[in-house]
Amino acid sequence: MCGIFGVMDKRRQMMDGSGIREALSTMNERGSGEGAGYVAYGIYPDYRDCYALHVFLDNPCESKGIVDATLEQWGTIEHDEAIPTCDQPGLRANCTPWRYFFKPDASLAPGSATPEKDVVTNLVMQINAGANGAEVVSSGKNVGVFKSGGAGSWPEAVADYYRIQDYEGYLWLAHNRYATSSPELWERPDPFNLHDWSVVENGKTTTYGTNRRYIESFGYNCTTSTDSEVIAYAIDLMVRRHGLDIDLAVRALAPPYWEEIDQMPEAEQKLNRALRFAYGSAAMNGPFTVVAANPDMMVGFTDRGKLRPMVVGECADRLYIASEESAIRAMEPDVESITRPAAGEPVIGRVAP
């Protein structure tokens, strides 16, 4: 019911947003024109050492004042400005997109192996949980989320509103929403981002309640009622805080059936059993295709029953993952290979160091 698209250049060669806009809009039939979004890595080279916070402000006075004060408590604002936008007919802006380039104070997370990310995580949770008219929609280094909701939010309109063709990134995810609830909220469409990780999802899990309660027991605070929020936090927990490799994290989210595990060689059985034991509450059921990314990789995977489509394309240094092949060919007519991976086989592309 949604369309998703991801593209990554293994050698960090930049792509501007126009091709991504083109690709996503070929899948307009998958959406309802009430939400779309883009996320790109590599777009802020001048502030590469700062956490770029994209914030939706109800208004640039009171709400911004609260965000400014919160950020100053947790670190230093190097620079901030309104995100450039260009009004689109039919797209009604109900908030002001703002961006901060922020340096967290690592001393505020003593004892942490990743203090800056802990600080950023905490302040995102704090701002988003509060009734303060501000929602942080992305918070990583050299990365930014551009999205909107409500009538008129077709992929082209959202792209043009943010002028994403003006941004250059080496890894892009995009999402076209078929709204089912709160269509008017700008923070609701994917992508969802928490510092390194961004997530787009096509589908809807049946396990949101279990997954959310699990992830909240580790201090995350889910505020948007979306799967991708929970998925982003679950990946952050497993990969950053628990040190799992991404393929194991994906396996925890979409584990093999017990019958399959029973057939595996002993060591693999033990590993898979342990994963289901430890992360049973993170496992997701129901239909979904997820593409997640961080600055170094892009990973796509589906639910274990393969209820949602996922097409993978490769062409020279580019890896594409999309709901439909047409989206890939719209951006890369000469794509070299097209595959449709089996459920439980994550597609992982890594960016050269």
Place this chain on the structure above:
Amino acid sequence: MNACNLGSMPLRYRVTIDRDQCMECGRCVENCSYGVFRQEGDKILINSRKCTACHRCLTYCPRDAIMLTEQPCDYRSHPVWSRQVREAIYNQARTGKIILAGMGSVADLPVIFDRLMLDASQVTTPPTDPLREPVELRTYLGKKPGKLDFRRKENADVELTTELTPNLMIETPILLGHMSYGAISLNAHIAMARAAREIGTYMGTGEGGLHPNLYPYEDRMIVQVASGRFGVNVDYLNRGAAIELKLGQGAKPGIGGHLTGEKVSKDVSKTRMIPQGSDAISPAPHHDIYGIEDLPQLVHAVKEATEWKKPVFAKIAAVNNNAENVAAVARSGVDAIAIDGFRGGTGAAPRVFRDHVGIPIEVAIASADKELRKQGLRNEVSLIACGSIRESPDIVKAIALGADAVYLGTAVLAAMGCRVCGNCYQGLCPWGIATQRQDLVDRLNPDVASKQVANLLHAWTLEITELMGAAGITSIESLRGNRDRLRGYMLDEGLLEVLDVKPIGA
């Protein structure tokens, strides 16, 4: 009976025989162990006062000639002075004693399970058809690691270094609950053991030791250690697949148990390891647990004795500060906690405890799951819900509220023929279940009864997969704690908050 002003109570049941239908075959006389029927000449006489509504006579009457009416005599109706309170007063005015009663609570309070509605998928997510695609009910009971540790090998592969502690694997989230040999018959135990093996689950021994005839099924047994330590020695512990420490019982929280000497037959005496005919008194507390820090000592004593090879469960009654109790037990080293709601069954319990002490299992499980998550302890223990699990939707709801599995008690007895007449304490169960009288025990054929129990478990397992599939959930751990898939129907706001469930329509 002592002379007193009270006379006899109105009949509880009236038994009648349709004389046109009756052919005086005498099967009712043979079958009724309570002595309701008596043959005199060619007429069968009836003493309704002895009737317990066990239905044995009705079941075996070839002509359907017997009919039973409950409460054939009205009291003046009164909303406050109910029949039950009046009759309790008459009883105690006559005897001056504590009233004991059989089976679970009869308090007329709403059942929360009945006011929780399950979810189904429609268009935003598809239902799963369990006939075509797997819906996994396999459940592992025991500790789960909170996170995993790996060692990176030279070829960059990772190797798991976390050691998993023993878990009990069940193919369906249903366990057969602890009812002791002594409280129920050996044939009932054998039937349960066979059904457990057939279905791929386990049964509880209750506090009564393990009869040698059950040794062939010991790999399907959860052996119980209760405060009386009856039948408990190291060999008993080693026989079980898991060990349960009984700390409380939902039907009578805060008090112990008491098997009267009459029920301590030769065989019961052997398995309990006490003299024949002696009272078996289980104290209220374990006398080696007077403080919470003593619980880990008992847990570890049992684990040391069995060389850490078996999961150890603890069972507690659901009481007001359930969440705190559960969190305390979760820290003690146990692998699973069974929580017994106030509607839990019993052979005998003081009426005032049965009907007035404790809280419902629905609330207890929800608050336990929430508290364990809050304290980061949820992976430390599995949660088993027990105390009035009556049908498969109860199981789905209990799991959605946070349980890993359930124990069945009364439902299993009913599958063997029990009519829930509540007269277990008389020891005359005409179905051969709650009795030690050999002629009555012989009425329960373990082959037949085990099939009935297995049928019930099989049917419920099918229903659970259908309910889960309809909700688009394909593995039981994804149902666990998934309160978003429940809605409360006419439950008050406070209760919904405790359950962490939204009202219907929300």
Place this chain on the structure above:
Amino acid sequence: MTKQVTIDAKGVHYTPLNQQIRKALEDGADEVVVNNVLGQRFIGDGLHGDATIRVNGVAGGDLAMFMSGPTIIVHGNAEHAPGNTMDSGKVVIHGSAGDAVAHSMRGGKVFVRGDIGYRGGIHMKQYETQRPILVVGGSAQTFLGEYMAGGLLVVLGLDGVMKAREIGSGIHGGEIVIRGDVDDACLAAGAKKVPLTDEDRTRIAPVLREFADDFGLDPEPIVNANYTRIVPASARPFAGKYTWE
């Protein structure tokens, strides 16, 4: 020839310590000496066989729990509940012990030279040939023999005044034998005093001699002393409390 194994328990957690003891027995040791014991719990827990384990130091809680056969000799004190749910074998403690000594013990012997704490012999029970015996050289505290369902509990009071009150609370089997007189006020509901007959004296004398022998005491004054015997007033102490619905 006896095979002796010595284990140093200094700083060793009880699980590896008990594994070492278990392994020594499996390897055929007749005697295991455990030195520097300081509170390690569950020594002898669940062990079978007839070996002797010598514990030098303070034995931790639940010494000899579920034990079935071996002999444990403690040169020092023992904490909470030595002999807990013990099946058979023997525990000899040269010092004193904590509360709930011989809790739910169903066979074998526990001898304590010094004092024991509250609830000594609680819910001891017997069955056929299995009859647990607890003998205390010193004094016992309150609720002695509570819930007692079988076996023999002897308190010698060799070191002064007996402190126990509420003796035999809920006793419904077995016997409590106390040297000297016991004030009626010290008996709990359900317990009653009866004279110690010559037959009783003959029956318990071997136990007393064994106790004296284990601790190097002169048996005669102990065997010939004046004793009070306490037994259940009824085998069904709670029978009159209940009626049926």
